[in-house]
Amino acid sequence: MGIALEQSENSSTIRLEGAIDIGSAAELKGHLVEALGAGLGTGKAVRVSLAGVEYLDVTAVQLLWAAERAAKASGVEFAFSGEAPAPVQASLAETGFEKFNATMDAI
Amino acid sequence: MANADQFKHSFREEAREILVDLESALLELNDNRGDPELVSRVFRGLHTIKGSGAMFGFEDLATFTHNLETAFDEVRDGRLQINSELIDLTLSAMDQIRAMLEEGAEGAPAPDPAVCAEILAKVRHLTGKPESRHKEKKTAAPTLPDAVGGPMSDWHIRFAPGPDLMLCGANPLLLLNELRELGGLSVKASMAAIPPLAELDPERCYVSWEMVLATSATPDAIRDVFIFVEDNCELTIEPASNPVSSAASMPASDRAANIARSNATSAPACAADAIAKALEDIRSPSGGRRVYDKADSASSLRVPAARLDQFVDLVGEMVTVQARLSELAARSDDPDIAAVSEEIERLTAALRENSMTIRMTPIRATFEKFRRLVHDLARDLGKNVELTIEGADTELDKTVIDRLSDPLMHLIRNSMDHGIEPPERRAAEGKRPTANIHLSARHSGASVLIAVSDDGAGINSEAVLARAIERGLAAADTPLTETEIFAFIFQAGFSTAKQVTDVSGRGVGMDVVRQRVDSLRGSIDVTSKAGEGTRVTLRLPLTLAIIDGLLVSIGDASFVLPLANILECIELTQADVERANGKHIADLRGELVPYIRLREHFEIRTPRPPIEQIIVVQTEAGRYGFVVDLVLGNCQTVIKNLGRFYRHVQVVSGATILGDGTVALILDPERLAQDAVRAITQATRGRPTPAAIAAAVKQGLRERSAAPQKAL
Numbered sequence: 001m002g003i004a005l006e007q008s009e010n011s012s013t014i015r016l017e018g019a020i021d022i023g024s025a026a027e028l029k030g031h032l033v034e035a036l037g038a039g040l041g042t043g044k045a046v047r048v049s050l051a052g053v054e055y056l057d058v059t060a061v062q063l064l065w066a067a068e069r070a071a072k073a074s075g076v077e078f079a080f081s082g083e084a085p086a087p088v089q090a091s092l093a094e095t096g097f098e099k100f101n102a103t104m105d106a107i
Numbered sequence: 108m109a110n111a112d113q114f115k116h117s118f119r120e121e122a123r124e125i126l127v128d129l130e131s132a133l134l135e136l137n138d139n140r141g142d143p144e145l146v147s148r149v150f151r152g153l154h155t156i157k158g159s160g161a162m163f164g165f166e167d168l169a170t171f172t173h174n175l176e177t178a179f180d181e182v183r184d185g186r187l188q189i190n191s192e193l194i195d196l197t198l199s200a201m202d203q204i205r206a207m208l209e210e211g212a213e214g215a216p217a218p219d220p221a222v223c224a225e226i227l228a229k230v231r232h233l234t235g236k237p238e239s240r241h242k243e244k245k246t247a248a249p250t251l252p253d254a255v256g257g258p259m260s261d262w263h264i265r266f267a268p269g270p271d272l273m274l275c276g277a278n279p280l281l282l283l284n285e286l287r288e289l290g291g292l293s294v295k296a297s298m299a300a301i302p303p304l305a306e307l308d309p310e311r312c313y314v315s316w317e318m319v320l321a322t323s324a325t326p327d328a329i330r331d332v333f334i335f336v337e338d339n340c341e342l343t344i345e346p347a348s349n350p351v352s353s354a355a356s357m358p359a360s361d362r363a364a365n366i367a368r369s370n371a372t373s374a375p376a377c378a379a380d381a382i383a384k385a386l387e388d389i390r391s392p393s394g395g396r397r398v399y400d401k402a403d404s405a406s407s408l409r410v411p412a413a414r415l416d417q418f419v420d421l422v423g424e425m426v427t428v429q430a431r432l433s434e435l436a437a438r439s440d441d442p443d444i445a446a447v448s449e450e451i452e453r454l455t456a457a458l459r460e461n462s463m464t465i466r467m468t469p470i471r472a473t474f475e476k477f478r479r480l481v482h483d484l485a486r487d488l489g490k491n492v493e494l495t496i497e498g499a500d501t502e503l504d505k506t507v508i509d510r511l512s513d514p515l516m517h518l519i520r521n522s523m524d525h526g527i528e529p530p531e532r533r534a535a536e537g538k539r540p541t542a543n544i545h546l547s548a549r550h551s552g553a554s555v556l557i558a559v560s561d562d563g564a565g566i567n568s569e570a571v572l573a574r575a576i577e578r579g580l581a582a583a584d585t586p587l588t589e590t591e592i593f594a595f596i597f598q599a600g601f602s603t604a605k606q607v608t609d610v611s612g613r614g615v616g617m618d619v620v621r622q623r624v625d626s627l628r629g630s631i632d633v634t635s636k637a638g639e640g641t642r643v644t645l646r647l648p649l650t651l652a653i654i655d656g657l658l659v660s661i662g663d664a665s666f667v668l669p670l671a672n673i674l675e676c677i678e679l680t681q682a683d684v685e686r687a688n689g690k691h692i693a694d695l696r697g698e699l700v701p702y703i704r705l706r707e708h709f710e711i712r713t714p715r716p717p718i719e720q721i722i723v724v725q726t727e728a729g730r731y732g733f734v735v736d737l738v739l740g741n742c743q744t745v746i747k748n749l750g751r752f753y754r755h756v757q758v759v760s761g762a763t764i765l766g767d768g769t770v771a772l773i774l775d776p777e778r779l780a781q782d783a784v785r786a787i788t789q790a791t792r793g794r795p796t797p798a799a800i801a802a803a804v805k806q807g808l809r810e811r812s813a814a815p816q817k818a819l
Contacts, residue, residue: 022273025309058314066304095280096296
């Protein structure tokens, strides 16, 4: 349950597990900023693993969206690893965040 | 998160109101079982409680309510008939919902899982459906739209949460799910307002939604989904044929996508327009208010009662300071100061008047909740009773209303148990088989009259008198008026009931009524006719915050006696005292009135003036005189509580601050007379003297007025 940031030589992986909501929003932002910072000028990619997610609320979605934008602007590679479970995807689609997992651009 | 608690609190308050309305709708439905409007009212109430409950984290409550909602959905569709069992089940369910709402609050009964399960099992038996959870996906057409029965139409909804929406514990995604229950919904989230990551406040919602909802629900029903967040969001609901989405023939999902896309892509092109509009907003007289602050979004406000009390308190202090200013202005010769002082006096009077009306609320909610009590008691006692209500819109101070619930409950229970006869006896006496209890409220000068009347058997005054004599409350040979006899009913532990029932008969209830009415500075009047019924009228002041009083002085101390109790003032000379042979009795046009020297009673050790004044007051125990040095005049004063330390000092009901800054104690004539009579036989040492109380009040006020400065 929760958020973990794992650093390896080539990438920073943020692993999301369980319910990611307003309670963990500040923590998620911290990890995203840190991972993006680590990628600046080093070519270290940012990976966000969604495989263990049970629920994403709007604060999490908008953080991930903003992080992806920031990565693109600063030339850091940003990608999702591991698809969000089907119920999470369905619930996101129901609330207007379509094709969340395919690409953040589609949102 | 304090905000989330606050939001939960406001949900609780809203839900309590909805429950009151639900309860009266259910009871009305019991009498008019075919009324579709009432069924809809019940359904909508349950629906709102369920939806909002889920949103604010009351999951159990939402699931429980969902099952009841399903039952009323079936009633609406004609698949289930309204019967007493369903109404009683729903009423019992209301109690459980109430308990779930208040769970954790001090003194609140906890919800009983066994009772809940039993209710649900019975509801399921009635509907023939398995238990369902409110979160279950709707597969086929949604159920609610039929409720409203209108033709299907498309609505374009734009929902932009305000900055604090998430912090308040609300979850916009749940709102969308709620909306989906109303009909076919296509949603498009707009991310246009999300700032760069570094500037993003992680706990704020930047996303807004464009939706198209195909439903037969009315715009009001759609708006109801947002009822708890309406003040904290931008919400527009327009028919989808509006120019905003001209391609009406497109599938709804495409239309929503179009709207969202056009909003997102056209943003840069419109930037100049947007800036111009923003500037215009700032320049406008409203000072660039946010759209969700707009005046028509809320015609009334929900304000915590404590904040209102604080406001009234401050106005009270303002009145006091203004009185001092007037006094200073009168002493100075400066006409400018006099003019300013008069202006402030005028404004303060208007402010006080206004602040008092803010606290006024209609008594309707208090009256309505007794429908349930009468319904339940009638069932338990096997009597047929209808409750009629009159003057429910009569307004009185919220503090008074809050404290009125208990006494009214005791009066109604008493009427139901003792007053109203069993059906067979009513039939034998040729009375209408359905008895009536009538609750009424009306204004009468600065008082409000609340009456509880019934058409029952009336009070047996002989039995009351016999019991009073038996208990030593009355002498067997003294003739008493009916009013005096009925007064015994309100004595502690007095009961003529031969049998103590669950409902009444312990002699506790009526004593509570008297105590509560006393504490509200009110009076009770009982009229009763054998065989025709009883009427108990409570006369209560409109407000507890202000009192019309007579300002008197003894030595250096000032006191206020409530004008309501005062009959007249007479002089007491040395010659009068000698004529009475030193006895504390005054001759009031032939009537002997015992008097109490407040100087002696309060141990004020200043010399007595040659001519004193007797204030003659009417108390329950008869007429008494209170002797003071001087009568200073009438005054309308703002009452301040003495605080917990002096709560046992019953002769003083409060304090007020005079124009010159001194404290005057407000005396309670009723208690003062009792206390004085007791004091004759008991040693009075150790009681705090008025001077000590006044000093303590003043000290407290000084500390309080210094407190905000300390905080700075």
